[in-house]
Amino acid sequence: MIANIIHDLKHSPETRVRVAYVISVVSSDGTGVGGSYRSLLALAQGMRSAGQDAKIFVLGDVFPSAYQNLDLPVEFVEFRNPLDYFPAICSRICAYAPTHIHAFDNKSYFFSRLVARKLDVPSILTRAGGPNPTRYFPYARDVVAFSEENASYFRNLPKLRASSIHLIPNRILDFDLCAAKESELRERLAIDGSELVVLRVCRIGLAYEESVRQAANLVRKLNAASIPSRLVVLGTIQDAESYARLQRIQDIRIDFVLDRKFTFNANELIGLGDIVVGVGRGFMEAALHGMIVLAPVSGCDVPALVLPENFDHLSRTNFSPRGFIPEFDESKNFSELLLILRNKDRETSHRNFVRSIAKARFSVMEGVRRHLQLYLARNNHGDTRVLDVALNFIVVLRFYVPIVIRRGFSMMRRTSAPTTSN
Template sequence: MERLSIVYFIFATGKANGGHYRSLALTAEHMAKYHNVKIIVLGYTYSHIIQDAPVESQFVYFNGLNISSALRKIKACIDGNSILHAFDLYAFFIVRLLRLKLGNKIALTKCGGPNPKGYFPKVRNLVLFSQEDFAYFSVIPRYNSSKLYLIPNRTEDFITDTTKVEEIKNRFNLHTYDKVILRICRISRMYQKSIVQSIHLHQYANDQGCKTALIILGNVQDQGVIDQLKNDLPDSVFFLTEDRYTANAKEVIEVADWVVGTGRGFMEASAKSRVMFAVSMQDDLPMLIGTHNFDQAFAFNFSERIIFEKQHIVDNRIDIIKLFSKAEHEASVKKQSLVWFKEYFSIQGAIEKYGSMYKDLLDDTKDDKDLVLHWFKFIRANLGTWYRELRKLVK
């Protein structure tokens, strides 16, 4: 196997601990077994997830205006033979500029989220995590000459931090409950719907006679959301927001019996053979995932945009009751969850696909107008960050 030089790029701001940072860290770690790999973090903060990854990495401050200085620092450590692969739109802006100067082969990964409603850059090599995105870009004339690669998000098995799990169990007296539900996400308006559905699941299970606790685990990004959510909640709903638990939240998944998951979080919970729920577009309860509806959820990368069949929504409440009324049914669901992890979510399958892709990349085209539009997109998206950074300096 030819050993390639691959440089990954990602843009970071705030705590920089979202799922796509973990996806990149894991992908780079495994690609480094076969190729020369480096990660360059652009933006305002050096993501601790990338720093902690067993791969060479570098931070370059970039705010959209200091283009020359950022390019100068990056060019000092790469050459025209390196493949440049961005894991978000903002990092891809710098990658496009580097291609113009050095002639590199380049690629972009759209890690998830809804289909773009506004500007999305021209790109010849585009990696997509979901069938939803693949179907969308396949019919857009702008990408007729592009290569689209469907490489779903992947994860790997990992070690549970039993000390933290016991801490949480003792802190919330979880041994007094029949079932524990877990939702791991940033506490913000973006994930409010999934949190609300988790609360409804908790309420429904309790109403049906199953004494259930719910843990919402994640960083608080919008205090107004958590204040609103806490109104009139029972004592058996717990918010866990300390960095000790949120920094690597997957380590405590086994504190729960049931997990309401999205994207990468769904896959990580399946690795621990949990009962899995996905957010439903049509109902106030999350959907219990089984063999009958797995494909629908997988097509949308287990996002909050899944549209389930009407009969599945009707049957969902009965299926939930079976979880705690028939022990063998819950055991079967948990077993199937682990099967999905091994068949669909393991990282090794993705590594093989990336290796094939890098050998077959198309040359990107020069489009000055689109590059300017890309820069405007970056500037507009970063106005809020500029304001917050300026306030810090004033203080």
């Protein structure tokens, strides 16, 4: 099926587009490590595999590590002089001559919507997962949501009632596991097969702290059920206080792997886990490789084994810690996990289920087809809402002003530093 989609897209002259994808990495807001960067990368690579033109423009003062050493064209418009910043963005994107401009966050959308207006091309905004926004969300004629949770919210948002809301779940490219790195990490952590490994791959911060705690509770329950187990958390520290709290987890063996050698392209190491507790993109990557995969559930002590009867409920929130399963029987779900761990036929059946549903639901080429439908439905910029542009600008200032202030203080310290003379 995927091969047919690629063939049709490559050989149909009516489906030719040239998309400028725009995303921000601003040090006052993040480090450029997260699923949204890889999701955009997968979409752009999928578009190029389908014979389309696609280029990523990164705006801000940090270049995301996921975009280093790529064959895909990526252009970094670095924030230096505030007065020259928008002209630089405008000239770079205009030089690419896109037919569509597609932003992946509110900050980059402010700039991309202005450039799109100048070029009179459609401007699209993706909400790349996460909870529903509680404050400002920009107006856009076309909004892409990764989850039903977000899509339903946007459909009921008064300012977006005339907009088209597109539910196009997160997509992933197939990828290989790295046996060499996995072997090295197994040796470093003394993983010898005597204990079952529960793996959690995530940024270590407030957003995912509860999912790590649920994974730790799962290890406790497995140990109590006479299945010796340990927890490995693989990721980068996003919040030092959150990391400190998680380090105080007791009664189980827990290892935090923070070395960039292993955290860069960490998805290559999901084979380390006998069980993977996944969220969002990480869940999908584990499912694609047929792992025994669980997802966190809001208000529960342990994550849920993903089964045919609860998959749709968990996917509604993009397999996030906000996941909810009506009338969820936590004890019955854990018992099903024990049966899978103790019965080879049940384990094989579960692995086949998650692998098949990942291929059917998370294929990047199906995402490309859906995005092309979106792009080809529009050929001009449409209406501009001046007040909303002004509000969007205020949001942008909130993130860029701290960088300007920090640089100002840095310059003051350098100029005021005492000099020595011979």
